[in-house]
Amino acid sequence: MERYDQLYRLFADFDTGRLRAYQDFVDLFPPVDSRVALEHWQNASEELAAGKDEIREAFPDVGETFAEVAATATREQAFTALDLYTEYGRAVNVLVLDVDETLRSAGRTDNEIPRDTLHILTEFHEAGTPIVVCTGQTLENVKGFLIQGLGNELVHSGDVSVVYEAGTGVFTPGHGGDTKQLLYADLDDEIRAVFDAVRSRVLSEAPEALRRGCHLQGNEFNVTMKPNFETGSTQARAVIDEALVYMLDLLGEAVLSEVGADGDAGDAETADPETAGAWARAYYAAEDPEIRGVLEGTGETVDHDPADVPDPVAAVFERIDVAYYEADAAEIGSLELNKVAGVEAALDVLGIDDPFSLVMGDSKSDLRVMEWAAANDAGIAAAPDHASRDVLAHVVGTDELVFDPGDATDVLATIYALNRLARLDS
Structure with a gap:
């Protein structure tokens, strides 16, 4: 229970909401040519650093991790993360993500992937977590918005794979002859x-x-x-x-x-x-x-x-x-040639022999991946609350990771906190 007690103290004794606001502002601040705006960003950066330093000093053994958790996750997200770690005892080592009505939603985001979602995906990438985008869309469509949102360097890093057309093909840049696999x-x-x-x-x-x-x-x-x-x-x-x-x-x-x-x-x-x-x-x-x-x-x-x-x-x-x-x-x-076949092919190319994935989706084709993960102890599932009835039944019946339309960042922040907490025992 020590870790739970430490988390209670973290969120009780520190203004973590203010810290997250500073972190969001620093991370998502758009590039502008304005001295006043840049001064505001600099002040926010200094306040963020000072807040993290206070947490580091208060928790000598786990301060760095707790500072990152506090700046990324809400109290509810952090405790959910710790519950998941207590349940499964391991970090998520690959993200398997549907796009339409999961990462983006016409109802809340004008059918664009929100900036905060894109940013936290870059955080996972920098932490060494591969990303498998699993969609029914064509390859060219997916490549286009991924490069636009995440950048060419990340997409072609060798740690990103695209399962397209619901599993008929897999595209994993940077893997030589295995870069594109036509499963059909x-x-x-x-x-x-x-x-x-x-x-x-x-x-x-x-x-x-x-x-x-x-x-x-x-x-x-x-x-x-x-x-x-x-x-x-x-x-x-x-x-x-x-x-x-x-x-x-x-x-x-x-x-x-x-x-x-x-x-x-x-x-x-x-x-x-x-x-x-x-x-x-x-x-x-x-x-x-x-x-x-x-x-x-x-x-x-x-x-x-x-x-x-x-x-x-x-x-x-x-x-x-x-x-x-x-x-x-x-x-x-x-x-x-469903999404499961595509995901298995992507994991093979990425060299992930023992996957523990976060599977996010909303439709029947995503449910097959969720059920595959559950049957093979290969991950956990999350879905937006407008997902199909069978998808919601599966998600609620497992770890209850249901999020609002257009707010995939909610679950991603939880998993990011899970991975940070898991590193304390590695």
Whole structure:
């Protein structure tokens, strides 16, 4: 209990709120050409140094660590950090971070990663903690905003990896021949043929209203339809719901075409495209309540039992993921290339043999990584409070690391404090 008693004393005897304010001002002060502003920054720096010195003197054995904790974390964050260290007995040695609606949120941050979040990520980097950005976005999009926000030197340091398109590829600059790994290239011909067929037809054969209302995201492998309306709007919701139904039918037809010529394909040999689309709707509605809800809401449910889907067709469906992101995207991806596969590949390139990660995310694809971490004693999970129901259930059921939209810094500051406290016993 000694460490808890020391923390109680730290936050009871010192004005840590004032110290954090000085630290934030010093760290986030924008470069300006103003003598008055620069004098203000200098005064804040001196006050910060003096406050840290007082803490160092008051805690001779742990003063440096406590000064950093006090200047970074609130009382609640610091005690949560100590609770986590007491529970797990180790520091977090890699960050696994989703981007959209996790690091940034359209509701709170104008869809930009906040400056304080970017700054604390640089602090983790400087402390030697690798960062794995794990997203459904394209590689070029991710590279662009990472370099803009974190700087080219950090992104190309060799300690940053990008799992893009929800696990179809991994990009880890500075690792020679392992810098870019195209995981989808290892899929067998049957699955790749299905994706090629869907991608070639998804826009050219779409109904006119859908072609006007959607665009195809520039993925290397996944097929993702995005709205030509503001994400989250009523128009975006309507067009993505329509896109989901259309893509299910198209997927059914592509799978039928691939397996129907097989002499052992059974009913698939004589089925027509409409029946194949109905099989896809029935199968994925049974697999995902959100998809079932969209089909019901649009009046597009089918009178088919998923058990009646021919085995050769169902066997392909079992390998393909259909994802629905309300008012944001409808996507077809490979279940063999989910974010877990991408994270494992990234950790291998980064040389992290015994990961203990912080996994932050909000969607079903992030939940798979969280469950992988929990099953392998490989980390802890955190999510914004608007995350999907299943994600929140997992996070609340483990360490309750739930944060407000756009405030990923809350959890990151907690983990930063955890890592500082863990160093006291190393």
